[in-house]
Amino acid sequence: MTTDILSIASEVLTLEEEGLRTLREEIVNPTSALSQAYRRTLTLIEKCEGRVIISGMGKSGHIGRKLAATFASTGTPASFVHPGEASHGDLGMIGDRDMVIAISNSGETQELGDLLGYCQRFDIPLVAITGGAESALAKAADEVLLLPKAAEACRETNAPTTSTTMTLALGDVLAVAMLRSRGFGRDDFKIFHPGGKLGAALKKVEDLVKDHKTLPVVSSGIPVIEAIEVLNDAGFGTVGIVDKQGLLVGIITDGDLRRHIGIDPKVETVDNIMTKQPKTVTPHTLAAEALNIMTSGKISALFIIEEGKPTGLLHIHDLLSVGVI
CATH class of the missing domain: 3.10.580.10 (CBS-domain)
Structure with missing residues (x-):
């Protein structure tokens, strides 16, 4: 390859690192809108008597699946619902005791439309993780976790890179905060991880x-x-x-x-x-x-x-x- 691949690696990691640094600065600033929405979102999750339903399309969906798995394995019951499948019957998987976290960087993902309408119709708490402050998703949500502006690492196509990294990190922040709030420890974690090397390491x-x-x-x-x-x-x-x-x-x-x-x-x-x-x-x-x-x-x-x-x-x-x- 004639392209300097090490320079590319440095550029991508630097851009994503800057995105995470900006995200951190926003969350730890108690006066910022994101920090306040973050704390209110934790309250919603804590009060949720059902499951945390996470949904997203494309790259956001892949991140959503991971976050649902992280929540579920750390003491917060959670499931992923694909927005496309939701429009064809899977909305029935969302109960009136659940809450929804919808992920879309633009906030204009058409496939989320039926899910948003369902949440409004049945008064299901909706949290948006988005970069679009004035988007349809942000306007429909009860809480908006607004991702700070950051350059995507793929500048040629503006493909989701930095934004998905920030979304993943923000979801991990929520999951770990809930874990500690509930006093979820190693013994609890072991129950959900009985197999593999991790499960073995957590045995006594x-x-x-x-x-x-x-x-x-x-x-x-x-x-x-x-x-x-x-x-x-x-x-x-x-x-x-x-x-x-x-x-x-x-x-x-x-x-x-x-x-x-x-x-x-x-x-x-x-x-x-x-x-x-x-x-x-x-x-x-x-x-x-x-x-x-x-x-x-x-x-x-x-x-x-x-x-x-x-x-x-x-x-x-x-x-x-x-x-x-």
Whole structure:
């Protein structure tokens, strides 16, 4: 290619970055019309007893589908309704307890006409995301999230680029604000994401560990040779050391044995070679956090602790088996 593709990349990203910066400045300014409409829109969503219906045509529709999925997965029931299909029966998918967010940069998308009329007829709250302040969509809406003026990154055809990026970001702002307002947390998120790597990462340690008939644990003060036997029999590459109260005070790994290869294992006690204050997890530790502990510390197994006592063992294979890695 003779065109300087790196210059094109810089130009496109710069224009879209400027659009997002302008959007941010508008939203965080409490006196701006967009900021006030944003807060009122959140109130409408919070009061909505049904679903947030998102609609848009063409590129706006693609953005709308993503936003509906984001809302739904973060605690706000939502669906996408195609404006063309809405005119041929899908208006019946919109109930009187729902609200509608319609997306159109120009605000003059003809296919939205029947949807707008339906909202007005049945008094369904309508929010517009548009760049057209005097458009038909803006005039029909109860709230207008007016996108600030910004140059499209495709200057040759003025194709939706910067405007769709701003719309996507504005929708994410609404979704995340609702998530935090409702106290939607990791446990809630996991319910909607049971599959795939993300779902696996959100599992807790207690969901991953199989019951071990015998934990590789020995008492403080015994000869190293006895700990080696337990370590070898268990096959986890580690053995825990507990005191008289059953509290975990250290571990011995294959690496610890290699570092003390010159000792007499029949004479030396486990206390002299063990790693004190080992890294551990609890049953409620997220799988992703446990993986981070393992990878950062180059550890293949972690004892699960409850009130200082070992109750289980998480092995790297437990994470592999459910797809966390």
